[in-house]
Amino acid sequence: MTMPTMKDKPRVAIIGGGIIGMAIGWRLAQAGASVDIFERGQAGQGATRAAAGMLAAGVEAEPGEQSLLPLCLESQARWPGFAQELEALTGLPVGLRQQGTLVVASTRDEVELLRTNYEFQRGLGLDLVWLTGAAAKEKEPFLNPRTAAGVFSARDGQVDNRLASAALRVALEKTGARLHEGLEVTGLDVQGGRVTGVVLGDRVVAADQVVLAAGAWSRLIPGQASPPPVRPVKGQMMSLSMDPANPLLTHVVWAPKCYLVPRADGTLIIGATTEEKGFDSQMTAGGVLALLDAAWRALPGVEDLPVKEMWTGFRPGCRDDAPILGPASDLDGLILATGHHRNGILLAPLTADAIADLVLTGRIDPHIAPFGAGRFNAARAA
Numbered sequence: 126m127t128m129p130t131m132k133d134k135p136r137v138a139i140i141g142g143g144i145i146g147m148a149i150g151w152r153l154a155q156a157g158a159s160v161d162i163f164e165r166g167q168a169g170q171g172a173t174r175a176a177a178g179m180l181a182a183g184v185e186a187e188p189g190e191q192s193l194l195p196l197c198l199e200s201q202a203r204w205p206g207f208a209q210e211l212e213a214l215t216g217l218p219v220g221l222r223q224q225g226t227l228v229v230a231s232t233r234d235e236v237e238l239l240r241t242n243y244e245f246q247r248g249l250g251l252d253l254v255w256l257t258g259a260a261a262k263e264k265e266p267f268l269n270p271r272t273a274a275g276v277f278s279a280r281d282g283q284v285d286n287r288l289a290s291a292a293l294r295v296a297l298e299k300t301g302a303r304l305h306e307g308l309e310v311t312g313l314d315v316q317g318g319r320v321t322g323v324v325l326g327d328r329v330v331a332a333d334q335v336v337l338a339a340g341a342w343s344r345l346i347p348g349q350a351s352p353p354p355v356r357p358v359k360g361q362m363m364s365l366s367m368d369p370a371n372p373l374l375t376h377v378v379w380a381p382k383c384y385l386v387p388r389a390d391g392t393l394i395i396g397a398t399t400e401e402k403g404f405d406s407q408m409t410a411g412g413v414l415a416l417l418d419a420a421w422r423a424l425p426g427v428e429d430l431p432v433k434e435m436w437t438g439f440r441p442g443c444r445d446d447a448p449i450l451g452p453a454s455d456l457d458g459l460i461l462a463t464g465h466h467r468n469g470i471l472l473a474p475l476t477a478d479a480i481a482d483l484v485l486t487g488r489i490d491p492h493i494a495p496f497g498a499g500r501f502n503a504a505r506a507a
């Protein structure tokens with residue numbers, strides 16, 4: 126990438142006001158850049174609002190995604206510092222809870238699958254502990270009495286993604302970044318093969334660098350030579366209300382076909398479906414049934430809890446399920462920070478540090494080097 130001649134205050138335009146765009150904007154503004162974030166709706170209301178906020182580098186590690194693990198672990202390790210800094214600056218809580226995550230199984234088949242995943246994850250060097258059913262129920266007494274085994278991951282926790290997003294808005298304001306809501310980027314301004322700004326209807330806002338952080342919508346921004354292979358992966362979610370003084374659950378729990386995320390205020394999130402339905406935002410009876418059935422099998426007491434909310438969201442899923450972090454491969458002046466799929470909340474701190482560094486210095490952090498846009502070029506040429 127050819128870096129522009131850096132002025133004292135490089136002008137950076139960011140497309141998308143989700144957790145990724147806002148976290149990058151915050152880091153850039155802290156470093157003295159002139160930052161404009163363009164969000165066509167309200168900031169933080171896309172996948173960022175829909176997420177469960179799990180910081181699950183360990184239990185979410187899947188076969189075929191080994192290369193993602195170092196990125197996830199590094200970002201997970203940065204969350205406490207990121208949260209502390211955000212809370213200190215804004216005076217707002219972000220709900221980071223580091224009490225560990227439990228994965229449970231009841232039937233013989235489920236225990237077998239749990240054992241296979243546990244051995245795979247231990248083989249990656251993850252510090253997980255195998256638990257008997259009794260030991261799992263000691264951690265969570267209201268689990269189904271039939272719970273036969275569990276795995277405990279002490280490092281996996283959660284953050285309240287909605288609180289974190291609200292804090293980021295304030296952090297942007299306090300560091301002088303401009304968040305423009307209700308302003309849709311309708312194209313890239315390209316001159317001489319270089320992106321020189323963003324188009325907003327009939328006007329152009331000039332920028333030295335443009336960061337594309339439009340989540341599931343990233344490939345739809347006109348003007349890109351090779352739009353990133355990012356698509357919406359629909360997730361249906363719901364939440365119930367527990368008594369915060371006497372909660373049914375205190376740890377994040379993964380059970381067959383669902384996960385359960387208890388917030389400090391008593392909200393119990395149940396997630397999530399994974400559907401290839403484009404931008405269809407309907408909740409369906411089948412989705413709700415599947416979530417409630419799976420949650421009830423793991424934690425029967427949910428049947429007495431009031432329903433609080435139901436919602437859908439779109440994970441920015443990439444062709445290889447990994448994010449795209451780095452310069453656009455065929456357009457100078459454009460940097461991609463998209464495709465975070467199931468891990469965008471987890472990956473926000475590292476994405477923000479690495480992309481801000483790239484914008485300001487042209488350096489590619491070794492953590493993001495394997496996740497550049499260039500990895501798709503061979504496939505395109507074929």
Ligand code: FAD
Pocket residue numbers: 140141142143144145146163164165166167168169170171172173174175176177178179180181308309310311338339340341342343346358359360361362396397437438439440441462463464465466467468469470471472
């Ligand atoms: P978004 O939050 O979607 O933000 C993109 C923004 O760009 C949107 O606000 C949109 O309005 C804006 N935009 C789009 N086009 C334009 C345009 N042309 N002009 C201006 N603005 C535009 N991750 C985890 O780490 N842990 C979890 O537990 C977790 N659970 C999840 C559960 C569900 C059901 C879902 C759907 C996702 C979950 N994720 C989780 C994934 C995580 O939510 C995403 O990876 C992350 O929020 C992506 O952030 P983003 O900022 O890239 O996208």
Ligand code: GLY
Pocket residue numbers: 177179360396397440466467468
């Ligand atoms: N990471 C949880 C989800 O995407 O549903």
